[in-house]
Amino acid sequence: MTAAPSPFLAPCEVLDTAALDLNQLAHACQQDPVWVVQHVRDEVLRIDDGDGDVRAQWRFSSQTLVRAKRIAHLEAAFDADPQLAALAADLMEEVIALRKQLQFRDAG
Numbered sequence: 615m616t617a618a619p620s621p622f623l624a625p626c627e628v629l630d631t632a633a634l635d636l637n638q639l640a641h642a643c644q645q646d647p648v649w650v651v652q653h654v655r656d657e658v659l660r661i662d663d664g665d666g667d668v669r670a671q672w673r674f675s676s677q678t679l680v681r682a683k684r685i686a687h688l689e690a691a692f693d694a695d696p697q698l699a700a701l702a703a704d705l706m707e708e709v710i711a712l713r714k715q716l717q718f719r720d721a722g
Contacts, residue, residue, distance in 0.1 A: 631662065631663070631675050632662040632663035632664070632673030632674065632675055633673070633674075633675065633676065634673065634674045634675075634676075634678075634679060635670075635672065635673060635674075636650055636651070636669050636670075636672050636674075638674075639674045639678070639679060639682060642679055642682075642683070643679070643682045643683050643686045644686070645682075645686055649686075650682070651669065652696075653682070653685065653696060654672075656696055656697065658685060658696050658697065658699070658700040659674075659678060659681065659682055659685070660678065661673070661674065662674050662675040662677075662678055681703055681707070684699075684702075684703045684706065685699045685700055685703050688702050688703065
């Protein structure tokens, strides 16, 4: 029996560092660019490259894409406040990192 894929751990294609612009990130998250801008202002998402004052120069990595999708899902599914969704995303990312450390330790 195969487990259903988790919306939080969906496989993703690894992109070059800072490969996505503002509109591409918004589109990938099925959000309006204003949503991305607000989440950057609230320090929920971070700009991986570019001038913080010039939105046309903002670039986002695949890691930021995964985080943004997680946050968008949490906000929609649980009507979560952006800061609360970001905290939950932080905890999920920490659990993933710890599991990787355990796998590495057990393999070695």
